[in-house]
Amino acid sequence: MKYIEVVANTGSSATVLAIAEKVKAQDFRLGIVGEDGMQQMRLIVADDKLQITLDALQNVLGAQPTARILILPIETSLPKLAEEERSQEDSATAAREALYEEIAxxxxxxxxxxxxxxLSTIVATIGxxxxxxxxxIGAMVIAPLLGPNLALSLGIALADISLAWKSARTLFAGILLVIALSAGFGIIWPSNITNYLLMSQTEAGFESIxxxxxxGAAAALSLTTGLSSVLVGVMVAVALLPPAATLGFMLGHNNPDLFISAGLLLIINVVCINLATIIVFFIKKIRPRTWLEKKKAxxxxxxxxxxxxxxxxxLIFIIYTRHSLVT
Structure with missing residues (x-):
């Protein structure tokens, strides 16, 4: 459940009440009217009704520059919810605005x-x-490159081209920085480049896809359902940093074959993460608010x-061709 507090012109109270009834709010209260004509209104709504409620409130209060909408989580409510209501709460999707704030x-x-x-490049390369x-694994958990990928897909889902471009630039710049730093390690650190971990980051196959x-789907699902703790496992499962660091290291060692192989794995991860996350955002109905924005999105x-x-x-064709040549 979420606690929604609305501060708006007192003339909007009937409209807000109608919205509360439409979304079947579990509670609705009106506060006192201030000297400025503004009134506090409080709603308690289920998580699965939150986005509908916020969209409706923004539509009717958009013309009031002094109106405010505050959303607070409710950790506990007594008496306890019935089992059916609780399962509905657990399956709810996070509000678009909250998701945007977290990912952007x-x-x-x-x-x-x-x-x-x-820091993560140093840790990953030495490891x-x-x-x-x-x-x-420690470098994987830091996972600075996962965030821009998620933000890129969210920007596309919401037709926020500014966020999408900003995310793409951050992702590209981050990858270049990882490659440059790890290439420096490859130049100054004479090492056996055939150990298991390094070689594992140069093996791109169908299982990698x-x-x-x-x-990628798990990452998007964990965010849209509010289970952000799952992201730690996702960071380890599909890490962008190790293949990027391996790519740079092989570049510094002047090994073009392994450089290309690590690059292929890195591209596979980036493509698949973005494809999976945008599909999950679509399925979970992460959409812009207005009809025009939805059409554009x-x-x-x-x-x-x-x-x-x-x-x-x-990429699948390249992997198939490479495997065919090897066998």
């Missing part, structure tokens, strides 16, 4: 992002060189999905 921060190419990239899987698709999303599908088809 990952699209920023700022000081914190750069520091995380540098790969030393064949230490625990160290590599399946893993990346499943993990459908068009942009169609082009986006088709582009990733074509890219994935090309």
């Amino acid at each position: 921060k990952s699209a920023r190419f700022d000081f914190n992002f750069v520091v995380l990239i540098i 790969l060189i030393e064949n230490n899987i625990a160290v590599v 399946a893993l990346a698709l499943a993990s 459908r068009y942009v999303m169609l082009i986006y999905i088709l582009g990733w599908l074509v890219t994935l088809t090309i």
Whole structure:
């Protein structure tokens, strides 16, 4: 459940009450009217009705510049919900605005992002060189490159081209920074490049596609259902940092064959994560609020999905060709 507090002109109370009745709010209260003519109104709604409620409130209160809508989570409600209501709550989708606030921060190419990239690249590269899987997993959990991928798909789902471009730039810049740093390690750190962990990041197969698709879908599902703790497992399951670090390391070692193989795995992960997340956002009905924006989002999303599908088809053909040549 969510606690929604509305502060709006007192003349809007009847309209807000109608919205509360339409979404079957579990409680609706009117507060006192202030000297400025503004009135506090309180609703308690189920999670699966939250987005509908917010869209309706924004539509009717959009012309009031001083109106405010506040949303607070309700940790406990007594008496307890019936089992049927609880299962409905658990399956609800996170509100679009809350999802945007959480994911959009990952699209920023700022000081914190750069520091995380540098630290995680150092950790990942040393772990790969030393064949230490625990160290590599530590770098995976930091996962600074997963956020821009999720933000990119969300930007497309909401037809927010500004967010999509910002996310794409952050992702591209982050990958370039990882490659540059790890290439430096490859130049100055003489090492045996045939250990298990390094070689595992140069093996791109059909199973890599399946893993990346499943993990990308899990990441989007964990965010839309409010189960962000699941993301830790996703970060480990489909990590972008190790193949990017391996790509740079092989570049520094001047090994073009392994450089291409690591690059192929990195591209597979990026493509599959974005394809899976946009499909999950579509299924979970993450849409813009207005009809015009929804129409634009459908068009942009169609082009986006088709582009990733074509890219994935090309990658599958490349993998098949490489395997055929080996066998």
